[in-house]
Amino acid sequence: MSDRSDIVQVTDVVVEFDGFRALDVPYFGIDRGELRVLIGPNGAGKTTLCDVISGKTRPKSGRIVIDDREVTDWPETAIARLGVGRKFQTPSVFDGLSVYENMELALPAQRGLRGALAGRASWRDERRILALLERVHLRALARTPARMLSHGQRQWLEIAMLMVSGARILLVDEPAAGLTDDETRLTAELLRDLAGAHTVLVIEHDMEFVRRLQSRVTVLNAGKILAEGSLEAVQADPRVREAYLGRGKHG
Amino acid sequence: MPRPRDLVLAEVLRQRSWAAGLRWFDYHAPALGALLLVFGVPGLFALGLLDQSDLARLGRYCCLAMVAIGLDLVWGYAGVLSLCQMMFFTLGGYACGMYLAMHGPLDGDGIPRALFVVSSDPEGMQLPWFWKPFADPWFAAAAVVLIPGLLALVFGWLAFRSRIRGVYFAIITQAATVALWLLFCRNDLQLCGTNGLTNFTRLLGFDLTATATKVGLYIVSAATLVLTAWAVLRLTATRFGRLLLAVRDNEARLRFLGYDPVAYKTAAFVIAAVIAGIAGALYTPQTGIITPANMTAIESILVVVWVAVGGRGTVTGAVVGALAINLLYAWLTTEVPRLWPFILGALFILVVLFAPGGLVGAWRAFVRRGERTA
Numbered sequence: 001m002s003d004r005s006d007i008v009q010v011t012d013v014v015v016e017f018d019g020f021r022a023l024d025v026p027y028f029g030i031d032r033g034e035l036r037v038l039i040g041p042n043g044a045g046k047t048t049l050c051d052v053i054s055g056k057t058r059p060k061s062g063r064i065v066i067d068d069r070e071v072t073d074w075p076e077t078a079i080a081r082l083g084v085g086r087k088f089q090t091p092s093v094f095d096g097l098s099v100y101e102n103m104e105l106a107l108p109a110q111r112g113l114r115g116a117l118a119g120r121a122s123w124r125d126e127r128r129i130l131a132l133l134e135r136v137h138l139r140a141l142a143r144t145p146a147r148m149l150s151h152g153q154r155q156w157l158e159i160a161m162l163m164v165s166g167a168r169i170l171l172v173d174e175p176a177a178g179l180t181d182d183e184t185r186l187t188a189e190l191l192r193d194l195a196g197a198h199t200v201l202v203i204e205h206d207m208e209f210v211r212r213l214q215s216r217v218t219v220l221n222a223g224k225i226l227a228e229g230s231l232e233a234v235q236a237d238p239r240v241r242e243a244y245l246g247r248g249k250h251g
Numbered sequence: 252m253p254r255p256r257d258l259v260l261a262e263v264l265r266q267r268s269w270a271a272g273l274r275w276f277d278y279h280a281p282a283l284g285a286l287l288l289v290f291g292v293p294g295l296f297a298l299g300l301l302d303q304s305d306l307a308r309l310g311r312y313c314c315l316a317m318v319a320i321g322l323d324l325v326w327g328y329a330g331v332l333s334l335c336q337m338m339f340f341t342l343g344g345y346a347c348g349m350y351l352a353m354h355g356p357l358d359g360d361g362i363p364r365a366l367f368v369v370s371s372d373p374e375g376m377q378l379p380w381f382w383k384p385f386a387d388p389w390f391a392a393a394a395v396v397l398i399p400g401l402l403a404l405v406f407g408w409l410a411f412r413s414r415i416r417g418v419y420f421a422i423i424t425q426a427a428t429v430a431l432w433l434l435f436c437r438n439d440l441q442l443c444g445t446n447g448l449t450n451f452t453r454l455l456g457f458d459l460t461a462t463a464t465k466v467g468l469y470i471v472s473a474a475t476l477v478l479t480a481w482a483v484l485r486l487t488a489t490r491f492g493r494l495l496l497a498v499r500d501n502e503a504r505l506r507f508l509g510y511d512p513v514a515y516k517t518a519a520f521v522i523a524a525v526i527a528g529i530a531g532a533l534y535t536p537q538t539g540i541i542t543p544a545n546m547t548a549i550e551s552i553l554v555v556v557w558v559a560v561g562g563r564g565t566v567t568g569a570v571v572g573a574l575a576i577n578l579l580y581a582w583l584t585t586e587v588p589r590l591w592p593f594i595l596g597a598l599f600i601l602v603v604l605f606a607p608g609g610l611v612g613a614w615r616a617f618v619r620r621g622e623r624t625a
Binding site: 054056076077080081085086088092093094095096097101104105106108161165 | 490493494496497499500501503504505506507508509510511564
């Protein structure tokens with residue numbers, strides 16, 4: 001199962017919270033440029049797996065390798081600078097700043113204190129920001145404070161921030177939660193477009209949305225990987241059906 | 252909100268609209284306030300409409316308003332509640348006070364009077380080694396900036412690196428100011444104990460009792476306040492300022508974008524401490540005394556009240572809040588002294604409940620409404 005060409009490699013990782021085994025993964029890998037979806041019942045360890053990859057949570061044992069570099073005990077800031085971007089479950093943007101200023105802070109350059117005092121975005125950056133905002137239908141709202149945005153617009157702003165940040169590996173936690181049908185369609189389109197140039201890992205509950213992504217699916221249950229393959233294949237898997245049915249939830 | 256740069260008074264008068272006048276006043280209010288403080292108040296004093304005690308009081312309030320600006324930077328912008336700003340203020344005040352004491356009346360073997368009178372053994376007393384360099388004005392000036400700045404650098408960096416946040420950070424800053432207060436109250440520290448530093452006569456050769464010196468000190472304080480407010484406003488308009496807001500709104504998000512918030516928070520904390528230190532140094536020659544009472548826990552909490560009432564995250568709100576509450580305090584404590592704590596408490600609660608943006612926030616909402624109805 002282990003494939004050493006994978007850009008993200010999670011090997012023998014165990015995460016425990018007060019003795020509760022939240023994650024126990026012999027191997028989980030994502031291929032370069034792949035779009036992968038992570039599904040599973042609540043509490044299956046999906047977000048924990050993202051936390052481990054992005055450095056938010058330290059595993060009790062095991063190794064995390066990103067782009068051939070072992071990052072198991074790197075701080076999250078360093079992992080982010082390596083090119084791992086993250087969209088949180090609840091949209092998290094900077095409410096006090098405008099849409100444009102949010103994007104500007106996400107630019108990869110000038111993260112030091114000196115750049116903060118002197119640095120200004122170049123016209124090339126500015127054009128990139130505006131083009132990306134166009135893409136997520138936020139161009140007209142560039143000067144609006146982020147706190148005025150709707151839930152769906154905040155989700156998109158956060159995805160657009162990942163796109164401008166130069167991150168090569170995107171961990172996207174529940175991008176379709178609370179979106180209208182039209183918004184869901186656009187989000188799926190965005191993520192499909194991002195794959196290829198980026199490696200994308202999406203956590204999602206909404207099966208309609210997952211179907212739209214047309215990608216490989218990994219099923220987690222109780223911290224363990226239950227199945228991996230196409231959506232149709234994993235849905236046909238009796239163990240997957242049981243995991244969902246056992247909690248009274250249809251896939 | 253668009254800022255009407257070309258909004259001149261002539262245009263306002265031509266339009267003769269209430270909303271245009273309001274907008275003109277809103278746009279120019281900070282400059283008008285600055286002119287009033289730096290030139291208006293000395294003018295009123297020259298005309299005899301303000302007396303010397305009014306001038307001294309306003310000069311002190313200008314210094315306190317500077318402390319509020321510093322707190323606004325760390326609390327209003329970066330979202331870090333600090334309860335030790337008056338500790339930095341008092342350290343700056345002591346650095347200046349030691350210089351002043353060394354140039355005041357000396358007793359025994361060249362010992363400043365304030366230190367001599369609290370000594371347990373005045374006869375064989377020597378001047379403590381750390382007092383000597385403070386006779387030099389350049390050394391004292393450097394100490395005013397460096398002592399608060401370095402303390403904030405070490406304290407802030409350690410606390411922020413350990414990810415101490417919110418109420419926990421507020422509590423340890425309060426503990427720090429209480430600890431330093433207890434230390435400064437001790438006579439064996441040889442900083443004059445609870446009596447503090449006093450008996451000042453000359454500052455850089457000027458007689459502190461002379462009217463001209465008093466007016467000069469006031470103008471310097473008011474001008475420094477205006478300069479500080481301007482500089483901090485400029486700073487908040489940079490990328491650094493936006494990063495401070497980002498720290499306040501969502502520190503985790505910032506970290507996952509590859510930023511290390513520790514550097515930004517520490518920088519803001521150091522800037523605020525240095526501003527407070529300079530304010531303390533300007534305050535001391537105007538009051539003629541600096542004591543450990545200036546850094547009791549309550550003093551720093553009052554700064555928080557000024558900023559909250561004036562309006563967080565606006566800089567001008569910090570100045571308005573500090574000046575308004577202190578003027579109200581000066582007026583009410585002569586009229587109804589016993590009611591002051593209740594009035595201050597009620598004011599704080601009313602602002603928190605009904606005007607979370609403070610006085611400046613309420614004013615801006617009022618101006619916006621005026622623009623809409625126009």
